[in-house]
Structure formats: structure tokens, C-alpha cells
Amino acid sequence: MVVSLWGCQTSKQKAHELAEENVYKPVEYKNASIPGPEVVVLPGEMKSANATFAQKVTDNNIRDFAELELSKANFKILERADTQEFFNEFALAANLGDAEALAVFKKGRFKATNWLVAFDVLKAEPVADVKQNVDGTSAGLLVGLALTLAGSSDAGRIAGTTIASIKGSDRSVIWNVGLRYKILDANTGMQVATGYFEDKLEIKASMQSFLGATQAQSSAVTLDTLVQRLVQKAVQEIDGSYKTAQATGTAGGGEPEPEPAGKKNTAAAPKINAAKEKKIIKEYQAKAAEHKKQKDADAAMVAIKGYFHAIAQIDHNALLTCTCPSVHQEVEKGMEPLYKLAAQTPDWRKHLTMDVSKVSYEIVDQQEDSCTVRVGGEMSITVGKQAPKVTPQNEEYTLTRENGRWKVCTAHFS
Structure with a gap:
């Protein structure tokens, strides 16, 4: 109590x-x-x-x-x-x-x-x-055994x-x-x-x-x-x-x-006739729309790259953050062995390396609030001193924008 x-x-x-x-x-x-x-x-x-x-x-x-x-x-x-x-x-x-x-x-x-x-x-x-x-489990067993052998079984327990x-x-x-x-x-x-x-x-x-x-x-x-x-x-x-x-x-x-x-800006503005002004407006509306589309695409690419980086780092919180709730269960199930490894082995990075630097990304379809990214290239996993195991990547991932943030809605763990 x-x-x-x-x-x-x-x-x-x-x-x-x-x-x-x-x-x-x-x-x-x-x-x-x-x-x-x-x-x-x-x-x-x-x-x-x-x-x-x-x-x-x-x-x-x-x-x-x-x-x-x-x-x-x-x-x-x-x-x-x-x-x-x-x-x-x-x-x-x-x-x-x-x-x-x-x-x-x-x-x-x-x-x-x-x-x-x-x-x-x-x-x-x-x-x-x-x-x-x-984790005191092993130490507890050793101390308990030592005290029991010394004649104090209750104290040892x-x-x-x-x-x-x-x-x-x-x-x-x-x-x-x-x-x-x-x-x-x-x-x-x-x-x-x-x-x-x-x-x-x-x-x-x-x-x-x-x-x-x-x-x-x-x-x-x-x-x-x-x-x-x-x-x-x-x-x-x-x-x-x-x-x-x-x-x-x-x-x-x-x-x-x-x-x-x-102080107000008083610099003389260039004189522009109505026809020229209309042309500039039309030109910049197209430029602004293209700029927004490119900015959205860049943000989506950050999200999908971050997803693979989170896998390589066995980062539980990051994976939940960058994925849609609809795939959380699949991600949890697919990553479970790696989560256990990271939890039980603090220095797991000394024994396991996942390299995603050769994974490639290409947006193949882009809408206002969704896009499809084709992932290619390869991911390699190295355990200890063993030769790297190379896994080719050839999948399409769907991303959607939720509250202004892009999230990965396809997991491909199964």
C-alpha cells in the first residue's frame, strides 16, 4: 500500500x-x-x-x-x-x-x-x-541461491x-x-x-x-x-x-x-497595363498551383521515407505516428519480433543493421488528399557478421492526408 x-x-x-x-x-x-x-x-x-x-x-x-x-x-x-x-x-x-x-x-x-x-x-x-x-531476474535468482546455500532459505527467497x-x-x-x-x-x-x-x-x-x-x-x-x-x-x-x-x-x-x-513603403511600383496584369495573374495562378502540388508531393515523399526510416530504426512511436490507424494492427504484428528484440537487447544496433539507403520512391498518382508511391530498389538486413540479406522492394503504397499531415495507409507486412 x-x-x-x-x-x-x-x-x-x-x-x-x-x-x-x-x-x-x-x-x-x-x-x-x-x-x-x-x-x-x-x-x-x-x-x-x-x-x-x-x-x-x-x-x-x-x-x-x-x-x-x-x-x-x-x-x-x-x-x-x-x-x-x-x-x-x-x-x-x-x-x-x-x-x-x-x-x-x-x-x-x-x-x-x-x-x-x-x-x-x-x-x-x-x-x-x-x-x-x-532486469533483475537473473541477479535475483543468483542472490536467492547464495543466501539459501548460506542457510537462510526464507531470506534467500x-x-x-x-x-x-x-x-x-x-x-x-x-x-x-x-x-x-x-x-x-x-x-x-x-x-x-x-x-x-x-x-x-x-x-x-x-x-x-x-x-x-x-x-x-x-x-x-x-x-x-x-x-x-x-x-x-x-x-x-x-x-x-x-x-x-x-x-x-x-x-x-x-x-x-x-x-x-x-514607415509605409512608398517606392514607385512598376506601371502595368490591364492586359499585362491579366497575363501575370494567369501565369502566377498556374505557377502557384504547380508550386502547391510540388510542395504536397515533397511532403508525401518525406512521409514515406520516414516510414522506412522508422522501420530501420525499430521506432515504435514513429511508425504509429506516420501510419493510418487502419494499418496499425498490421504494423504491430509485422514489427512484433523486432520490437521484442529492441526491448530485450539495448545494444541491438551492434548486432543488427537495416539499410534503407538504396530504397527508391516515385509518386505515380497524386490527388488533392491522397497519392500512390511506387517503392523500388532494395533493403538490406545484416545480422552480426553474416552477409547482408538483400530484399528487393517492388510495392505501391497509398498515402492520405489527415489534418494536413501525410500518413502511410498501406503496410505490406503480410
Whole structure:
């Protein structure tokens, strides 16, 4: 009873501590008293091919974080900019540095915009993964036998049972995440400034069991919290170095400085007749549609590559995260022998290697919220010092988009 109560109290205390570490923590922006220029936050790029990260952090998450922090730093944010007409065309023209097209699309609520700001995740990868298990079963048997032979059979039985009940599992994964920001002039598309921030996050999970009482614990700071804190660092630099006309120097050297805070863009826009404007709109609508399709395809490829990477790493959580619920049972059944191996052998990577670097991927059909990927090439499995066992891949996988995230809905384990 005492052990049980202690376990409950400790679990509640730990849960509270972990929740506290993930609570939003505001930061100070030294120029927050100065009104900043009008800003539109553009969709960023997500260059991580890791399934776990891609399922937990999206470009929409990052835009929300950025708009919140820029607002706190007293920048004027055009909220829900992506709902405005020609937003995608406007963003694409800015990224291409097309001043003529910007003059066409910089109208309505975009007219007063000074800056376009994007936040891109350039790196998000686990750089270390350490797992350690403790099982007292064997030690308990040995201690029990030793005490019994010494003439204390009851003590031997009790001690053996107690030690055998001690079980533990610890896993520590260190993530390295890098975020870049860039500021574009809303009139010309020219880059005003850029910066890069990188940070590490250690995610820990542990389980301790003693006489039937089990205590599980996970690390506090999550991947999306880490990204939010990187966004805060980026906004601190934007606020401190580029908000006012008095800021000295810009990233990259020789690039134009931003206009004084709050000053409207008054640069003369190129004069475009109605026929030319209509042509540009039509051209950019086609470009924006193609850009969106390519971005969707890239995200789907990240999902399917992440699926195979999760298999190679025997990553239970990642596999559940990147697959549809309809195939979870098949995945669990197909991966069960590998899950057991990973659970029972902490250093399994020393004895087993699954190489998916030669697996190839090709999208053969793409719709708005679904696509089919043909997987080819080969996967190799090496056990100990044995020769690699090569398994050719020749299957088609269906992916669907759920809540903005691509998930693999075909398993091919049977």
C-alpha cells in the first residue's frame, strides 16, 4: 500500500513538473516599445525527412508561432493572410524576386505590407539514441541461491524475489534542430536580412518497476516547444537588429536595410497595363498551383521515407505516428519480433543493421488528399557478421492526408 501510494504521488508530481516545462515562456523584446513595420509571415520550408518530426511540427505551426512572437515584439501582423486573394501568388512572386508581379498582387490588405518574413526548418534529426534496460531476474535468482546455500532459505527467497522484481528501461534521444529566418522587401522581393539558429533537445523516457509498482517518466520539452523557442530567438534578433533605421549592418553584408519602423513603403511600383496584369495573374495562378502540388508531393515523399526510416530504426512511436490507424494492427504484428528484440537487447544496433539507403520512391498518382508511391530498389538486413540479406522492394503504397499531415495507409507486412 505504501509503495502504491508513493508511486501515485510521485507520478502526479512528475507529471506536474513535466507540464510546467512545456508551458509557454514569454521572452523579452528590447525594442517592443517601438512599432515595427507591417509584416506578412510566409509559409516556410520543412526540410526534415524524419517521420517523428514531420508529424509533430508543420509549417502552419511555425507560422502561428512566428505571428504570435512578432506581435509581442510590436510588429504589425496581417493575420489570416493566407485567406486573402492571391496570397500564394504574392508569396511566390516575393520568393522569386519578381518586382513586376509583386506590383500586381500587392493590393488590398497587402498594400501597406513592408516585409515578408519566412521561417524554415533546415535541420531536424536525432543525432544520438541511447537505450538501456535493467532486469533483475537473473541477479535475483543468483542472490536467492547464495543466501539459501548460506542457510537462510526464507531470506534467500525474499531477497531473490525482491531483486528479481527490479526492472528498468531508459532511453535518451538527442535531437538537433536548425531554423532559418529570412526577411524580404515586399516591393522588390530582395532579401533584407537572414539568420540561423540551432539548438539541441534531449528527449528522455524511463520506466522503473519495483515489487509491482511501476513508474514511467518522459522528458519535458517537446519538439514543437523547441521550435517555438527557436522562433523566439529569431524574432529577438529581428527586433533587436532590423526593426529600426538606426540598426547597423544586415546579414550577408551589402544588403539593403529595412525602412524605419512604421514607415509605409512608398517606392514607385512598376506601371502595368490591364492586359499585362491579366497575363501575370494567369501565369502566377498556374505557377502557384504547380508550386502547391510540388510542395504536397515533397511532403508525401518525406512521409514515406520516414516510414522506412522508422522501420530501420525499430521506432515504435514513429511508425504509429506516420501510419493510418487502419494499418496499425498490421504494423504491430509485422514489427512484433523486432520490437521484442529492441526491448530485450539495448545494444541491438551492434548486432543488427537495416539499410534503407538504396530504397527508391516515385509518386505515380497524386490527388488533392491522397497519392500512390511506387517503392523500388532494395533493403538490406545484416545480422552480426553474416552477409547482408538483400530484399528487393517492388510495392505501391497509398498515402492520405489527415489534418494536413501525410500518413502511410498501406503496410505490406503480410
